[in-house]
Amino acid sequence: MNVTIESSGNLIIAYLIGEIDHHSSAALREKIDNVIAYKKPKHLILDFKNVSFMDSSGIGLVMGRYRLMQSFKGTVEIRNVTPQTKKLMQLAGLSNIAIIKEKQ
Secondary structure (H helix, E strand, O other): EEEEEEEEEEEEEEEEEEEEEEEHHHOOOHHHHHHEEEOOOOOEEEEEEEEEEEEEHHHHHHHHHHHHHHOOOOEEEEEEEEEHHHHHHHHHHHHHEEEEEEEO
């Protein structure tokens, strides 16, 4: 799993690439959290366009970043998920804490 992070003003976009699972999620969290802690943005976008697989670690990734963003009074948006992934995220309650947008 890899992540490319862009930052502009009060916005951070994390482009997730590959698989999000137990083995890759710790490194992902660390990379994203380091940028959030340094930049203290008001809005975080997690872009799932290039995610090929996600287990429950992906749900945990979103929830943890939401909690971190709350400490800065920031918001989270999840972009470019498949319809199946969107449904899973909604069932997990992520639609209550983040905007979820399907792939266009």
